[in-house]
Amino acid sequence: MSKLIKPGTDNKPAGTYIEVGPRGGQVNNPRVVNIDSGDRLPPTQKPGHKWTKK
Secondary structure, eight states: OOOOBOTTOOSOOSEEEEEEOTTSOOOSSOOEEEEOTTOOOOOOSSTTOEEEEO
8 A cells, every 4th residue: 555645745656546544444435536746645534544555
């Protein structure tokens, strides 16, 4: 599994990121975002959720 990343973190590699639970578990209807190099990760649907690179 990829490293868990907090929302709002910037300067991450470009790519697709998927929303996961606080410990990396699946969530219902996860957000999937594509960011470019240097972009900031957006907020998640609920506090405590994190992002992981797909």
